[in-house]
Amino acid sequence: MSGSFVNFNGTSILQLMSFFILMYFLIKFLYKPFLNILDKRSEEIKSQYEKADEARKEAEKFREKVKVEMERLSERTDQMYEEAKARVEAYEKAERTRIQTEVESIMKRARREIEEERSKAEESLKANVITLAIALASRIIQKDLDEKSKREFLMDQLSKVRDMR
Amino acid sequence: MKIPVKFSKGEKIFLGIFFAAYAGVAVWNFGKVEFPSGIAHVWQIKVPLPSILGTLNPMTIIMTALLLVILIYLAFDFKRHLKKIPSRKQSAIELVLSFMYDLVKDVTPAEEFVRPVFYIATTLFLFILFSNILGGIPGIGIGVSPNGSLKLNLFTDTWHSPTGDLNTNVTYAIMVLFISHIFAIKLKGLKEWAKGFISPNPIMLPMNIIGEFAKPISHSLRLFGNIAGGGIMVLMLSYLVKYTFVPVILWGFFGFFVGTIQAFVFSILAIAYIGIQLEQ
Amino acid sequence: MTAELSMAQAVVHAAKYIGAGLAMGLGAIGPAIGEGHIGQGAMESMARQPEMVGTLTTRMLLSQAVAESTGLYALLIAFMILLI
Numbered sequence: 035m036s037g038s039f040v041n042f043n044g045t046s047i048l049q050l051m052s053f054f055i056l057m058y059f060l061i062k063f064l065y066k067p068f069l070n071i072l073d074k075r076s077e078e079i080k081s082q083y084e085k086a087d088e089a090r091k092e093a094e095k096f097r098e099k100v101k102v103e104m105e106r107l108s109e110r111t112d113q114m115y116e117e118a119k120a121r122v123e124a125y126e127k128a129e130r131t132r133i134q135t136e137v138e139s140i141m142k143r144a145r146r147e148i149e150e151e152r153s154k155a156e157e158s159l160k161a162n163v164i165t166l167a168i169a170l171a172s173r174i175i176q177k178d179l180d181e182k183s184k185r186e187f188l189m190d191q192l193s194k195v196r197d198m199r
Numbered sequence: 200m201k202i203p204v205k206f207s208k209g210e211k212i213f214l215g216i217f218f219a220a221y222a223g224v225a226v227w228n229f230g231k232v233e234f235p236s237g238i239a240h241v242w243q244i245k246v247p248l249p250s251i252l253g254t255l256n257p258m259t260i261i262m263t264a265l266l267l268v269i270l271i272y273l274a275f276d277f278k279r280h281l282k283k284i285p286s287r288k289q290s291a292i293e294l295v296l297s298f299m300y301d302l303v304k305d306v307t308p309a310e311e312f313v314r315p316v317f318y319i320a321t322t323l324f325l326f327i328l329f330s331n332i333l334g335g336i337p338g339i340g341i342g343v344s345p346n347g348s349l350k351l352n353l354f355t356d357t358w359h360s361p362t363g364d365l366n367t368n369v370t371y372a373i374m375v376l377f378i379s380h381i382f383a384i385k386l387k388g389l390k391e392w393a394k395g396f397i398s399p400n401p402i403m404l405p406m407n408i409i410g411e412f413a414k415p416i417s418h419s420l421r422l423f424g425n426i427a428g429g430g431i432m433v434l435m436l437s438y439l440v441k442y443t444f445v446p447v448i449l450w451g452f453f454g455f456f457v458g459t460i461q462a463f464v465f466s467i468l469a470i471a472y473i474g475i476q477l478e479q
Numbered sequence: 480m481t482a483e484l485s486m487a488q489a490v491v492h493a494a495k496y497i498g499a500g501l502a503m504g505l506g507a508i509g510p511a512i513g514e515g516h517i518g519q520g521a522m523e524s525m526a527r528q529p530e531m532v533g534t535l536t537t538r539m540l541l542s543q544a545v546a547e548s549t550g551l552y553a554l555l556i557a558f559m560i561l562l563i
Contacts, residue, residue, distance in 0.1 A: 044252030063274035239562030424551030
């Protein structure tokens with residue numbers, strides 16, 4: 035028996051039944067497991083997110099702490115630097131004054147020594163000049179005088195010279 | 200451009216056997232080409248016992264049973280190999296299901312109806328999808344001549360698609376209509392639901408009723424026209440090339456492309472009809 | 480086709496073919512225009528927002544499938560006139 039391809043008959047009841055049979059089995063085997071796994075996965079992701087959030091917060095706290103510590107340390111180093119600088123400056127200053135005074139004293143002493151040397155040299159020069167003059171005079175005059183008279187004479191001469199000057 | 204395609208040994212053997220069988224059937228059918236005279240007729244039997252069934256379309260029933268077996272087997276396979284870290288097959292199925300779930304979730308306003316609507320819409324989608332794809336592939340079926348005698352179609356016709364039968368489509372469309380109204384009554388109560396029919400003013404009552412009746416008609420005839428019309432066109436064009444090679448392209452178009460889109464349209468419209476009724 | 484046809488049967492046959500052709504030809508106009516409009520809109524939106532191409536293509540195919548249904552009614556009617 036044949037019919038037109040556009041028909042509507044009792045097959046529709048069987049189709050309806052087959053739809054509900056199919057839906058029953060698909061719910062049992064496909065949709066329920068799928069939705070369960072979806073829920074499980076979303077829960078897992080949520081817990082993972084929460085864990086990550088916690089870890090991030092902790093890291094934030096730690097970073098804050100480290101920042102404070104760093105600030106403190108840098109302050110301390112600054113202070114130390116200042117201290118060291120001041121100490122170096124003071125030391126420099128003290129050293130400079132010490133050296134200056136030392137140098138001054140050395141120079142004073144040296145000057146005094148020089149003075150002394152000079153006066154000594156003047157004295158010796160004076161004596162030497164006298165002997166030289168005597169030798170010179172004895173050579174020049176070529177006169178036989180005794181030592182005493184010669185000296186007296188020359189002293190006189192010299193005092194004259196001094197007076198004249 | 201050269202596309203590097205690698206087949207395993209089993210796939211190569213399968214493809215070789217497939218193409219050999221295809222060529223053999225093509226040559227076999229080429230010898231006895233005749234115009235498919237019974238294309239607009241289907242095989243029907245009358246139930247001998249007095250029952251509400253009356254006449255039946257045996258091919259539709261057989262193919263529906265086959266599809267049920269295939270789908271339930273696939274679902275069972277899915278459940279058996281279910282893992283938290285999905286395999287490729289599992290993730291493909293999950294992709295389709297989660298796509299449908301998101302769609303339903305967006306459209307359905309009431310939270311407690313999301314899951315029932317999801318069950319109905321996805322079952323419709325899977326059944327119609329498999330049925331449409333089957334309806335585009337050449338296969339074995341029993342056809343009739345106009346004078347009523349049966350004949351075996353051995354790859355000269357597509358597999359008989361259950362959605363190419365108006366019974367299936369009209370049943371499902373009317374079922375969606377009833378389900379939408381039942382859900383609406385459950386959600387809003389009988390009084391609020393009845394108020395929906397005279398919503399702008401009582402003059403619109405006949406228009407609303409006609410609109411409700413027009414829904415399943417367009418809903419079912421759209422799918423039926425696509426699949427039945429496509430089937431007849433594939434048959435005619437296959438006859439023109441003596442059932443040899445062009446049908447491969449036609450399966451691709453009428454089976455996979457149109458079939459998938461129409462299955463999707465049918466389930467989306469079902470979701471939309473139910474969603475409209477559920478709106479407060 | 481049988482050779483012997485009465486005049487009335489011949490007229491009916493001719494009217495079937497003419498009717499099927501008219502149904503299909505006229506019925507294809509509306510869906511064609513509608514699908515063209517949908518395609519135009521989709522192309523314009525794609526040009527404006529190239530990052531939405533995937534979504535728009537899916538929506539376009541869906542709307543075209545819905546718009547095509549009237550054409551398919553015409554096809555169905557044509558087949559019914561011709562073959563039954």
